[in-house]
Amino acid sequence: MDTRRLYSFIKIVDAGSITRAADILHIAQPALSQQLSALEAQFGQQLLIRSKRGVAPTEAGRALYRHAQLILRQVDLAHAAVEVSGRAPAGSVSVGLAPYSMGAALALPLLRSVRERYPDILLHINENFGGVISEAIMTGRMDMAFIYGAGPLRGVQFEPVRSEDLYLIGAPTDGGEAGEVALEELAEVPLLLPSRIHTIRQVVDSAFQQAALRPNVVGEVESALTLVNAVDADLGATVLPWSAARAILDVRALTVRRIAHPVIRVQLSLVTSDSQPLSEPALAVHDLFLELVTAFDKE
Known part of the structure; x- marks a missing residue:
């Protein structure tokens, strides 16, 4: 298969127009149309629906689009591996970090360690929600991620790293047991939380629901940043793991109490694709990340 046709097909889908894709690729439109026709003949399927507004992929086209991204990424990885064979790991590595997680505390140390140990690796760090990150890993747009959850999820594999208790941060003391607060007491506390798409919110909501x-x-x-300012302004308390709290908040100036009766706990995992092996530079970053997690636990 000519990988140039796959690349052109991806650009056509992304642009939503053969004309716009031809301009982007600096290819004559008739030549690009011929590449598309050749692909449709090869697969024996119509890949795009044409209209006055442009083009849109058919079901077969969407399937090819996903696989084409994976194929071209593997080709790029093969080129990179051959180019740097025998040398220190080099290339681009994309790492996703769930917001309000231990990843916030490790982002800077990871960036610093990669620069010091692997100067030829270009590290891309992206903070986003677990669902968005998982999709990026499945489609090959991201190498690995440190997110909440332990799976299972089709297309990715979860490597459990640690579990963390959740803490109430910013609420005034109320005479309860020192260092802890019962879930029942939280019902009256004004809370600032992420939306329901976030695992922390889902875990908190579930704990409240189970307790009626x-x-x-x-x-x-x-x-x-907004959460930090809101808690500092005493607009409400928040619920976070200790590692994330100390990374983004001045916990010395706030009341920090572990939620107990019951304890609320979240699982953190390192997530990778279950269909694509990590490239040499990505594997180096993966091992370095686990090294930093271990060092963090000893602090």
């Missing part, structure tokens, strides 16, 4: 209680959510905050 409702959390007093006064704001849904996706931005770490």
Whole structure:
């Protein structure tokens, strides 16, 4: 198969127009149309639906689009592996980190360690929600991610790294047991939490539901910076693992109490594709990440 045709097909789908894709690729439109016709003949399927507004992939076209991304990524990895064989790992590595997780505490150390140990690796760090990150790994747009959850999820494999208890941060003391707060007490606390797409919110909601209680959510905050400012301004308390809290908040100036009766715990995992092996530079970053997690636990 001519990988150039696959590349052109991806560009056509992304552009939504053969004309726009031809401009992007600097190819004459008739030549690009011939490449598309050759692909459709090869697969014996119509891959695009043409209309006055442009083109859109058929079901077969969407399937080819996904596989074409994986195939071209493997080709790129093969070129990179051959080019740097016998030398220090080099190339691009994309790492996803779940917001409000231990990843916030490890992002800077990871970037620093990669630069010091593997100067030829270009590290791309992306903070996003687990579902978005998992999809990026399945489609080959991201190498690995540090997210909440332990799977299973088709297309990715979970490598459990650690579990963390959740803490109430920012709420005033109320005479309860020192260092801890019962879930029942939280029902009256104004809470600033991420939206329901986030694992932390799902875990908190589930704990309240099992206790036949409702959390007093006064704001849904996706931005770490906004959360920091809101908690500092005493607009509400939040719920975070200790590692994430100390990475983004001045916990010395806040009340920090472990949620108990019952304890609420989240699982953190390192996630990779279950169909694509890690490239040499990605494997180096993977091992370095686990090394940093181990060092963090000893602090």
